[in-house]
Amino acid sequence: MQNNAHNDGGFTLLEVMVVVLVIGILLAVGIPTYLGAQSRAQDRSAQASVRTGIVSASAIFTDSVSFADAGPVGLAEAEPGFTYVDAPSVSTDEQQLSVAVSADGTTWGAAAMSESGTCFYARVDADGGTTFGSSDTVSCAGDQSFTVTGTSFGGGQPSVLYVSVADAEVTGNFQFDGTGYAVPNSMACSGHVAFTFTVTESGTYRIYGTRSAANGGDDSFWVSVDGISGRSLWDTGWGSYAARVVSHRGGGVTEVNLAAGDHRVVFACRENGTGISAAELRLQS
Numbered sequence: 001m002q003n004n005a006h007n008d009g010g011f012t013l014l015e016v017m018v019v020v021l022v023i024g025i026l027l028a029v030g031i032p033t034y035l036g037a038q039s040r041a042q043d044r045s046a047q048a049s050v051r052t053g054i055v056s057a058s059a060i061f062t063d064s065v066s067f068a069d070a071g072p073v074g075l076a077e078a079e080p081g082f083t084y085v086d087a088p089s090v091s092t093d094e095q096q097l098s099v100a101v102s103a104d105g106t107t108w109g110a111a112a113m114s115e116s117g118t119c120f121y122a123r124v125d126a127d128g129g130t131t132f133g134s135s136d137t138v139s140c141a142g143d144q145s146f147t148v149t150g151t152s153f154g155g156g157q158p159s160v161l162y163v164s165v166a167d168a169e170v171t172g173n174f175q176f177d178g179t180g181y182a183v184p185n186s187m188a189c190s191g192h193v194a195f196t197f198t199v200t201e202s203g204t205y206r207i208y209g210t211r212s213a214a215n216g217g218d219d220s221f222w223v224s225v226d227g228i229s230g231r232s233l234w235d236t237g238w239g240s241y242a243a244r245v246v247s248h249r250g251g252g253v254t255e256v257n258l259a260a261g262d263h264r265v266v267f268a269c270r271e272n273g274t275g276i277s278a279a280e281l282r283l284q285s
Contacts, residue, residue: 204257
């Protein structure tokens with residue numbers, strides 16, 4: 001008996017189209033996910049390099065009470081697993097740190113470039129305060145950590161601008177106490193310490209000051225911006241030099257709206273014995 005039945009074993013056009021569609025959907029979902037994971041891994045590597053640099057620089061500071069020796073040479077001796085360049089030379093990959101040290105040795109900064117195209121940086125101040133940030137629009141050099149804005153990693157808003165007491169305007173009875181300026185308790189409370197900033201991005205800013213006070217009775221400044229009325233009565237809290245946000249007694253954290261351009265922040269004497277060594281502006285998101 002003859003059997004005419006047969007099976008050609010092929011696929012219909014509809015079946016092929018369904019398979020192609022499914023593969024396309026998988027690719028559309030999978031490729032961005034893979035690329036995103038890859039970029040995150042690259043970013044984590046750059047961040048880890050910056051944090052390792054912080055540990056090495058802090059160890060050097062502990063030995064000499066200065067960041068002066070925490071440049072490329074000193075860091076290479078402390079942690080030879082990376083390469084280092086002196087800012088303004090830039091970092092070109094996650095394993096290379098661009099390093100900057102302030103002239104007075106009280107501030108250290110570093111930057112590492114992720115393959116994703118984002119620069120990650122950090123600044124460490126002598127008082128122990130550390131500011132992290134990132135940017136995809138600036139040269140990836142360590143000295144950018146002193147001035148540039150960006151999205152923070154590791155906690156806290158990055159400083160948009162940082163000015164040390166070496167660049168401040170000082171008047172009245174303020175005298176240098178070895179770290180910053182304060183009016184001695186033996187003298188009348190007069191004068192101010194002022195910092196000038198150039199803001200490149202308009203927005204709402206908070207003011208931070210690196211301050212010191214011997215006790216709770218001598219721990220305040222009058223703080224104003226651009227000579228505008230409505231100055232803040234800032235009870236700084238007392239202790240050794242550390243960064244604190246400017247607040248107004250009974251009114252909460254001081255926030256100011258600043259246009260792009262030059263601005264002047266003044267810390268005027270209210271109680272003698274209260275010192276100031278640096279100021280920062282931090283853009284609020």
